[in-house]
Amino acid sequence: MSFLDKLKNKAQQAKGQGKEEAGRRSGDSRLEAEGRKDQAAGGTKQVGEKAKDAAQEARKTFGTGS
Template identity: 55%
Template sequence: MAGDDKMQNKAEELKGRAKEAAGDATGNEQWQAEGKGDQAKGNIKQAGEKIKDAAKGVFGDDKDR
């Protein structure tokens, strides 16, 4: 499941990049802002996944904790 989350987060970031690029190309400030927001959400979620992965490395993958 974590792999699915990582792919969805990366997809959200890439969607944001595309939306921002479309906004840049058309001069649409709303798309630019939405694209930056989507990228930020995706990046934050990816950072959360990295923290979870690091915690697994420190504490192990023990489900009893």
């Protein structure tokens, strides 16, 4: 929900892209798979953050929360 969390998630995705590319170029399938895993984890966290933001916005709109 915080900007810092979103930034960390994006950084994890970028790190995953780097690992995947490095693995692909070096022929290291394990590193490539680890990169895909990091990207997926960062993406999943981003989806969660967006859902939290949407819920917070709905509470503000309908006045049923803090």
